[in-house]
Amino acid sequence: MTAGAALDLLIKKLPSKPPPKTKVPIEDSLGLICAEDIVSREDLPQFARSTVDGYAVKAEDSFGATEAMPAYLGLSGEIIMGQKPDFTLSKGLAAKIPTGGMLPMGADAVVMFEHVQTVDATTIEVLKAVVPGENVIQAGEDVKKGERVVPEGRRIRPQDIGACTGIGVTSVHVYERPRVSIISTGDEIVPAAASPAMGQVRDINSYVLAAMISEAGCVALRKGIIRDEYVAIRAAVEGSMEDSDAIIVSGGTSVGTKDMIARIIGDIGDSGVVFHGVSLKPGKPMIGGVMHGMPVFGLPGHPAAVSVCFEIFIRPVLDLLSGLVEKFPQRARACMKARLSKNISSPQGREEHIRVVIEQRDSGLWAVPLLGKSGLITTLVKADGTIVVPLNINGLEAGTVVDVRLF
Amino acid sequence: MTAGAALDLLIKKLPSKPPPKTKVPIEDSLGLICAEDIVSREDLPQFARSTVDGYAVKAEDSFGATEAMPAYLGLSGEIIMGQKPDFTLSKGLAAKIPTGGMLPMGADAVVMFEHVQTVDATTIEVLKAVVPGENVIQAGEDVKKGERVVPEGRRIRPQDIGACTGIGVTSVHVYERPRVSIISTGDEIVPAAASPAMGQVRDINSYVLAAMISEAGCVALRKGIIRDEYVAIRAAVEGSMEDSDAIIVSGGTSVGTKDMIARIIGDIGDSGVVFHGVSLKPGKPMIGGVMHGMPVFGLPGHPAAVSVCFEIFIRPVLDLLSGLVEKFPQRARACMKARLSKNISSPQGREEHIRVVIEQRDSGLWAVPLLGKSGLITTLVKADGTIVVPLNINGLEAGTVVDVRLF
Numbered sequence: 001m002t003a004g005a006a007l008d009l010l011i012k013k014l015p016s017k018p019p020p021k022t023k024v025p026i027e028d029s030l031g032l033i034c035a036e037d038i039v040s041r042e043d044l045p046q047f048a049r050s051t052v053d054g055y056a057v058k059a060e061d062s063f064g065a066t067e068a069m070p071a072y073l074g075l076s077g078e079i080i081m082g083q084k085p086d087f088t089l090s091k092g093l094a095a096k097i098p099t100g101g102m103l104p105m106g107a108d109a110v111v112m113f114e115h116v117q118t119v120d121a122t123t124i125e126v127l128k129a130v131v132p133g134e135n136v137i138q139a140g141e142d143v144k145k146g147e148r149v150v151p152e153g154r155r156i157r158p159q160d161i162g163a164c165t166g167i168g169v170t171s172v173h174v175y176e177r178p179r180v181s182i183i184s185t186g187d188e189i190v191p192a193a194a195s196p197a198m199g200q201v202r203d204i205n206s207y208v209l210a211a212m213i214s215e216a217g218c219v220a221l222r223k224g225i226i227r228d229e230y231v232a233i234r235a236a237v238e239g240s241m242e243d244s245d246a247i248i249v250s251g252g253t254s255v256g257t258k259d260m261i262a263r264i265i266g267d268i269g270d271s272g273v274v275f276h277g278v279s280l281k282p283g284k285p286m287i288g289g290v291m292h293g294m295p296v297f298g299l300p301g302h303p304a305a306v307s308v309c310f311e312i313f314i315r316p317v318l319d320l321l322s323g324l325v326e327k328f329p330q331r332a333r334a335c336m337k338a339r340l341s342k343n344i345s346s347p348q349g350r351e352e353h354i355r356v357v358i359e360q361r362d363s364g365l366w367a368v369p370l371l372g373k374s375g376l377i378t379t380l381v382k383a384d385g386t387i388v389v390p391l392n393i394n395g396l397e398a399g400t401v402v403d404v405r406l407f
Numbered sequence: 408m409t410a411g412a413a414l415d416l417l418i419k420k421l422p423s424k425p426p427p428k429t430k431v432p433i434e435d436s437l438g439l440i441c442a443e444d445i446v447s448r449e450d451l452p453q454f455a456r457s458t459v460d461g462y463a464v465k466a467e468d469s470f471g472a473t474e475a476m477p478a479y480l481g482l483s484g485e486i487i488m489g490q491k492p493d494f495t496l497s498k499g500l501a502a503k504i505p506t507g508g509m510l511p512m513g514a515d516a517v518v519m520f521e522h523v524q525t526v527d528a529t530t531i532e533v534l535k536a537v538v539p540g541e542n543v544i545q546a547g548e549d550v551k552k553g554e555r556v557v558p559e560g561r562r563i564r565p566q567d568i569g570a571c572t573g574i575g576v577t578s579v580h581v582y583e584r585p586r587v588s589i590i591s592t593g594d595e596i597v598p599a600a601a602s603p604a605m606g607q608v609r610d611i612n613s614y615v616l617a618a619m620i621s622e623a624g625c626v627a628l629r630k631g632i633i634r635d636e637y638v639a640i641r642a643a644v645e646g647s648m649e650d651s652d653a654i655i656v657s658g659g660t661s662v663g664t665k666d667m668i669a670r671i672i673g674d675i676g677d678s679g680v681v682f683h684g685v686s687l688k689p690g691k692p693m694i695g696g697v698m699h700g701m702p703v704f705g706l707p708g709h710p711a712a713v714s715v716c717f718e719i720f721i722r723p724v725l726d727l728l729s730g731l732v733e734k735f736p737q738r739a740r741a742c743m744k745a746r747l748s749k750n751i752s753s754p755q756g757r758e759e760h761i762r763v764v765i766e767q768r769d770s771g772l773w774a775v776p777l778l779g780k781s782g783l784i785t786t787l788v789k790a791d792g793t794i795v796v797p798l799n800i801n802g803l804e805a806g807t808v809v810d811v812r813l814f
Binding site: 162 | 433434437453458568573576577599603605607609611619621785788
């Protein structure tokens with residue numbers, strides 16, 4: 001099964017219930033998912049404003065004005081920043097106005113300072129005609145009363161926060177971050193702080209996963225290292241079903257454990273294992289399942305597989321659980337174009353993710369494949385990103401321009 | 408002056424002192440800047456491990472083995488996950504080993520299960536030869552004792568955390584996040600929670616800036632809205648020099664205020680204003696300065712200019728103050744290719760940043776320019792990203808493939 005088909009299958013089995021909501025101050029909402037359509041209760045701005053420093057005029061008074069044949073206007077009162085002008089502009093007059101200042105009644109355009117010559121204390125020459133509305137933001141031009149400013153499902157960006165404060169929205173409903181349990185298995189795994197005996201290694205994957213979960217905007221719950229025993233792992237999985245929105249079982253690299261994790265998912269059931277094994281490298285033995293509506297993943301133990309499988313399978317599911325509505329089907333990630341430094345062969349029918357270092361040479365940027373074993377954490381650390389050899393391709397030739405998806 | 412030249416000039420005037428350090432648990436270090444070279448005190452792994460489920464062998468015992476002509480090996484003890492084998496493998500023997508298991512003394516390769524046939528309880532057939540080291544991660548192959556695992560200056564990624572826990576590093580020195588003061592000016596600006604009178608508008612820019620600062624990994628200090636008066640703004644700037652690593656003065660859109668901010672920077676001095684005005688749209692009136700070693704920016708008041716100027720001028724300076732060592736000169740940001748939906752003209756000698764919406768049509772992705780005034784916050788909210796018309800180009804034709812830098 002292809003990775004894409006496996007993911008689609010899993011997603012179809014998930015219940016479509018929106019996450020719980022919570023209310024936060026708008027300035028604390030960055031990166032959270034908006035849980036409501038934010039609709040403006042008012043126009044923004046509430047009055048016509050100048051976009052330049054200049055003179056508010058009736059546009060028709062400037063018609064035909066040129067440097068050779070300027071229009072002469074008398075001076076009316078001055079407009080004070082932040083205040084409503086206390087006069088109405090009469091025909092044949094102009095009023096000095098700062099950028100952002102409120103247009104007086106009677107004015108419908110602003111002539112920039114650069115196009116005005118002062119004649120004396122009461123008269124100016126306008127050197128260039130303006131049309132009605134020129135250099136003006138009209139009342140409601142930024143936001144109209146009743147207009148939706150930020151849609152439900154958006155990951156809130158800095159400008160979304162600014163639009164909210166502009167219309168007086170100082171708090172917002174957001175979806176609660178999904179909680180994701182990480183269960184590490186493996187009789188050889190000891191905690192990071194321990195001194196491993198011969199035959200033992202320290203936990204790597206649960207820390208990498210916790211950080212990736214946190215980058216995805218979710219809350220990681222590290223549930224410790226569980227012995228490779230059916231009863232112990234099943235108890236950890238069932239316990240995590242109580243306090244999580246998704247479960248990741250990492251490792252299970254020892255003989256039979258992969259099958260044991262699939263068996264536990266199947267035994268808990270409804271609907272059990274959705275896929276077990278995909279045409280993907282690294283990550284072939286990946287398991288995906290659903291247990292009573294909760295997504296569960298069995299990840300291969302190799303660090304490179306953990307990283308690839310997280311991006312392909314887990315992150316899209318976490319986005320869904322987060323309430324995120326993505327505009328584009330594929331998550332956009334920072335990419336860099338580079339030329340491949342050597343031939344890569346990859347059998348047809350397998351999607352292959354290859355870690356690369358980007359090198360700046362005189363001839364441009366080159367992507368140099370790191371062909372280390374996928375069991376090594378340091379090839380991931382040395383890499384700048386990954387390139388993908390798609391399913392239906394035999395490999396890539398040296399010199400091909402590739403998209404490096406940066407970490 | 409071009410934006411690039413202006414930024415270079417400013418950066419040259421900044422003192423090159425590293426930020427203060429602090430120590431954090433490794434699991435809390437994601438996204439922070441590593442303040443030390445992390446060097447391993449040991450080999451990882453500390454013993455040779457199998458990368459597959461199979462049989463540990465002496466490779467030479469398998470030489471010449473094929474399906475037609477298998478090599479017969481006797482069975483030695485079994486290897487238990489997480490334990491040191493209590494035997495040495497003799498010539499002509501094989502030992503069952505799980506993925507991640509420790510190779511016994513005497514073994515130098517692993518034959519995968521798939522290439523083995525069981526004859527009886529004490530004998531197997533090896534159907535494929537292995538070379539020494541095949542399917543084995545050697546002691547120290549991932550990390551060698553004394554090797555640098557994570558360099559000083561790196562923004563810590565999930566895999567960097569994993570590499571640290573793998574070698575038993577459970578806490579790490581990181582640089583403290585720079586504190587950036589935001590001083591809003593403008594007599595028309597009222598707080599987000601206020602009801603603006605006619606002529607007044609709510610604060611947008613200080614919230615947008617605070618969120619962008621936080622995205623850049625720094626701490627935003629919002630210093631409130633200051634009246635457009637020399638004494639008040641100067642006091643706010645001098646006060647912020649006490650508790651900040653950089654200062655942003657936002658707004659100052661009213662007549663004369665732009666010059667007032669430049670004058671304050673000049674009066675505080677050492678070295679004062681570095682640039683004032685750049686060939687950039689939006690963002691032309693941008694001010695950059697240094698005061699006694701502290702960078703200070705005077706931002707135009709239009710929201711679109713705030714966003715563009717932050718990315719171009721402020722973010723690179725904050726990266727520098729953060730202690731970040733970037734591998735690539737230009738910050739890689741998520742990009743999407745799309746075709747421009749209409750002609751855009753832009754005078755030569757000006758770098759122009761245009762907000763676009765990306766539309767998925769039958770003919771592919773199209774970038775549709777949002778030509779709203781740069782004073783509107785909602786064009787930024789509706790936009791998916793920006794495209795850049797470089798300095799030396801007159802414009803772009805409809806149909807051109809452009810890189811949309813996503814927000």
